[in-house]
Amino acid sequence: MTMKGVEKNLIGLTLLIFIFFECFAGPLRMVFHMVGVEFLFSIPKLFILLTQIYSIILVLYYRKITVNGMIASVTIFYLLFISMISSQPAAIFVGVWAILPLFLGYHGVRIIMENIKEKKTSRIILFIFILSCFGVICNGFFNYPWYNVSYEIAGMDVSSSQIGSSGGYTRYAGFFKSSLQASANLLILLLYIVSTSKSKNLIIISFVLSALVALLT
Numbered sequence: 001m002t003m004k005g006v007e008k009n010l011i012g013l014t015l016l017i018f019i020f021f022e023c024f025a026g027p028l029r030m031v032f033h034m035v036g037v038e039f040l041f042s043i044p045k046l047f048i049l050l051t052q053i054y055s056i057i058l059v060l061y062y063r064k065i066t067v068n069g070m071i072a073s074v075t076i077f078y079l080l081f082i083s084m085i086s087s088q089p090a091a092i093f094v095g096v097w098a099i100l101p102l103f104l105g106y107h108g109v110r111i112i113m114e115n116i117k118e119k120k121t122s123r124i125i126l127f128i129f130i131l132s133c134f135g136v137i138c139n140g141f142f143n144y145p146w147y148n149v150s151y152e153i154a155g156m157d158v159s160s161s162q163i164g165s166s167g168g169y170t171r172y173a174g175f176f177k178s179s180l181q182a183s184a185n186l187l188i189l190l191l192y193i194v195s196t197s198k199s200k201n202l203i204i205i206s207f208v209l210s211a212l213v214a215l216l217t
Contacts (some may be wrong), residue, residue, distance in 0.1 A: 003061065007054055014047040014087045016124060021187055025177040030146035122196050129189040133209040136174030136182055136216050144175075172216045183217040186210055 021028060021044045032040050056073060059065060171179035190210045197203055 003058055007051070007058060010047075010054060011051050012121070014044065014051050016121070017047055018044040019125065019128060019185075019189075022176070022181070023128050023189075024175045025058040025181070026144060026173065026175050029177070032181055042153075073135075122193075125189055125192055126197075126202075129186065129193060129206065130209065132175055132182070132189075133213050136172055136176075136213045137185075139172040139174045140216050147173075174217075179217040182212060186213055 019043065025041075029038075029041055032038050050198055059073075172178045173182050176182035176185065187210065193206050194203055197206075
């Protein structure tokens, strides 16, 4: 496997890890808090940083500036800049999170378009989508233990998951951190399923599930 092939696989793995941690933020945050390892929820961010460092290594190795390398260089410079102007862990943490999605977002779209028919990736995303939908639907009948579990990390108060309300209706979050996150992320996963699946029945079922989720979130 070439170095560029390693980069592609690394970014693909990072994307799946990011999606998994986003879709199951509630239970993951609670479990990590119970065992005292809240920092593990930063695993996706660490993987994103790793992909950026690797992209810079490729620029130095091939002596050729790429878009990946440029984004990675800007990100690393930003992190160093934030570290120099602030000694507060919270400020550095917020600064890191503010810029990282830019890098993952670019690579995420590129990889999805390049591997849009890859069965393994499609099955993983479909599994996450269905399980997340049922998580929200079941939430309409009972609450999960990770709601309103809060803890402190990097000097900031963080909650595992929250149930919101709007217009007199309860907005359920399921396995997500919030109802807004649930509706937005499941819509993105639905678009991926519609664009990759050849089964009309699967597409119809996915639309029905997403419609139920939309009503609950």
